[in-house]
Amino acid sequence: xxxxxxxxxxxxxxxxxFILSSGKHSPNxxxxxxxxxxxxxxxxxxxxxxxxxxxxxxxVETVCAPALGGVIAGYELARALGxxxxxxxxxGGAMELRRGFEVAKGExxxxxxxxxxxxxxxxxxxxxxxxxxxxxxxxxxxxxxxxCSRYGIDKEPKLECKLPTTKPLFALEDFEFEIxxxxxxxxxxxxxxxxxxxxxxx
Numbered sequence: 001x002x003x004x005x006x007x008x009x010x011x012x013x014x015x016x017x018f019i020l021s022s023g024k025h026s027p028n029x030x031x032x033x034x035x036x037x038x039x040x041x042x043x044x045x046x047x048x049x050x051x052x053x054x055x056x057x058x059x060v061e062t063v064c065a066p067a068l069g070g071v072i073a074g075y076e077l078a079r080a081l082g083x084x085x086x087x088x089x090x091x092g093g094a095m096e097l098r099r100g101f102e103v104a105k106g107e108x109x110x111x112x113x114x115x116x117x118x119x120x121x122x123x124x125x126x127x128x129x130x131x132x133x134x135x136x137x138x139x140x141x142x143x144x145x146x147x148c149s150r151y152g153i154d155k156e157p158k159l160e161c162k163l164p165t166t167k168p169l170f171a172l173e174d175f176e177f178e179i180x181x182x183x184x185x186x187x188x189x190x191x192x193x194x195x196x197x198x199x200x201x202x
Contacts, residue, residue, distance in 0.1 A: 003173035032114035050080035
């Protein structure tokens, strides 16, 4: 399966001049909402990700996603794994498990995002889940921005990666793009105006 081609065909791999959630600039952007708007494509990707997780022998009882971006990916992965789906969301700037969702002590939970960049939101979700007594067994995402090392790839994580190295990260593909500080962005120097297409700050 050519994951990059699927992202391009769905208009989810963008080229231009973008402001990332970190505030840095890049000529490329992944918009997974576009790749997930087609239910059949979402099913295809989630099934492929579930297969990797099953083959690794990871026992999962529940998939938990950080809202908003991870909710569809998490739901589809839960369906593919045959387990339940829950999500955490921000209230007053902090992640919380709400809407009547609960986890049991020792429950094996996988944290799922649409895209893992540094893993900050996924780590927040994991911290909440573990504070309630459940066990986070792994992390997963459809796409990995290359800061963190994914399962099956012999590559050291970069300093920016916030995910623990003691738990596997499952993803379908690495997408590594050029990233610039705004003060040293060649696109800005050329007179191009950066846009922010993500879910935060629009």
